Amino acid sequence: MAGSEKSPRRQALEASLAADPTDTFLRYGLAMQCLRDGDVDEGRRMLEALIADHPDDQVAAYQQLGQSYMDEGDADHARAYFTRGIDTARARGDLKAANEMQGFLELLG
Structure with missing residues (x-):
């Protein structure tokens, strides 16, 4: 602000x-x-x-960090957080969040 x-x-x-x-x-x-x-x-x-x-509970935090970096064009940081988030989401059985972050990774190329 x-x-x-x-x-x-x-x-x-x-x-x-x-x-x-x-x-x-x-x-x-x-x-x-x-x-x-x-x-x-x-x-x-x-x-x-x-x-x-x-670190094992905050799937949404990984996703939001990835999105914040993606929004600014920082693909490397975005990719890192999405990747960690996908691993965490899968470990927790949260396939919806894992798939959403996988989609963001695909957008990053």
């Missing part, structure tokens, strides 16, 4: 997360809000931290 202004939604998520910093749902939600608000670096940092803390 421009300047230091934060959206009301982001402020609410930050307040909720301050009350329970271990809540993975809130952490993911705040990261996504940062991405929506245009604070891409912070959103990615949060998603990466979530994956670091829970």
